Amino acid sequence: MSTQTPQPNQAAPDTTQIHNIGYRSYDGPRLGRAYARRSLFSQSLRGAYGLGRSAKSKVLPMILFAVMCIPALVIVAVAVVTKQSKLSIEYTEYAVFLQLVISIYLASQAPQSVSRDLRFRTVPLYFSRPIERADYVLAKYGAMASALFILTASPLLILWIGSMLAKMDFAEQTKMFAQGLVSVVLLSLLFGGIGLVMAALTPRRGFGVAAVIAVLTVSYGAVTTLMGIALATDNAGAMQWLGLFSPMTLFIGVQTAFLGAPSAFPDGVGAPGAGVGVIYLLVVLALIAGSYGILMRRYRKVGL
Template sequence: MSTETGTAAGSETSRIHNIGYRSYDGPRLGRGYARRSLYTQSLRGAFGLGRSAKSKVLPMLMAGVMCLVASIIVAVAISTPGTTALPIKYTAFAIYLQAVIGLFLAAQAPQSVSRDLRFRSMPLYFSRPIERVDYVVAKLAAMASALLILTGAPLVILYLGALLAKFDFAEQTKGFGQGMVSVALLSVLFAALGLVMAALTPRRGFGVAAVIAVLTITYGAVSTVQNITWQTGSEGAVEWLGLFSPITLIGGLQTAFLGADSAFPGGEGPGAGAGMVYLIVFLALVSGCYAVLMRRYRRAGL
């Protein structure tokens, strides 16, 4: 075997050629910049930005549906004579459109984390000035922010429409604030649950199915059991059953602390005492999901 210059490999005339690699002598932006970049790219990716046109269709369609429904509600309220308030409360909007939110999360949570696991790119992340906690926090924050944009933008449309219709300013502002707190809680909880389900498998299809199952099956089961319990005269158990589904958990929180109308059978939501239990379960779920993600990426980063 010979080299490009025709000399025998290993001979005295063999040498290593300088092919022009240079060391980087620019600014070292560090861990904070890497964390912010990961957050920004993950948030953009949740809406298909920076990706193919095909990747933009579903998230933009879901966002369009949410805003279109809000616009229709505003149009109906403005055009109906004698109307003094919106036909739907701000705190109820996300609950009614939970199916759209669930589809968005089921599609985008696996996109956020499954590809990194499937293509084994995690060691590349952790070879840079970024820690495991940075990756998990950035992904959680990005998904929660994407859900907050998805659910908060329609509330802004409702609020602006209410002001244009000259509805009571103080009442609408209070309701809008309560609604934003409600969707913020929903966004954090859904993001945590969705990323955990998606991170359990590198297969995107399995991740989609897992997210849909957690949101849809639990809500259907809890709602059914609540109705059966109410009809059999065990009204006291209805509020406690709401702890076992993400949607009903958020519904109970906003009923207890945000003055929202209850969607539970009989219209009776949890009071202040039960509301504290709802809050503890909410915090435990979010913390538990964070711990599961940290453990999952401890293994994946090796």
């Protein structure tokens, strides 16, 4: 038996094959940064109410939305049945009375909006073309503020529709409704910025929730306690300055000074007038601008 030994210079058979797996270049329209920014805004706004997410994610925001609207429905029903000449609550007071619901909503949804991107390190993927850091921050800030506006303005709309059904004065109710809308726009921008800053400081959602609750709820409790002490010790003049140290009292002071809202300070004492109200407004605007600036700085670092 003889065996055939391959020669050293004998070439191996060519088995190379080229497979066409269907890749081809994209030749459609380039939608650019504006489209990407709008898409991120829409996705973030929908996510703030659990839309496009799991059924479990919808439960809390929808419950809180219902809790915000149910008192307005009850007030409207009573006004229509008893033929009241005015609503039992003013439009500018509604958000103050339900501030705990607003705080819980913000504490639950602000970390959901930004903490997951930080935790799973997907932020640099956003900053690849075409979106930039300013687009990301604007989309997230705008979505959070819009979600809060929907939460706070919907019951005001219910109140206004109910006042029309009860045949209250159209001009007066519309004016008060407009004042209420202005107040909740301011609240949405202020609280939305603060909530996102607190949530963006940590990738841990639990820490973000605790931080938002502490800044909004604990600060309000501390400031109102100090206001009560000032009132009890005949230092009512100090109350209007104490209000500068809590987001909610800042909001209350601005709408009391400029939107004709009744004072929500202890016993209605110490509410800022127009002069001090200007300081309140400047502090609120500074906090809104500062929140945006802090977010830009934060995402300048994590996007590297």
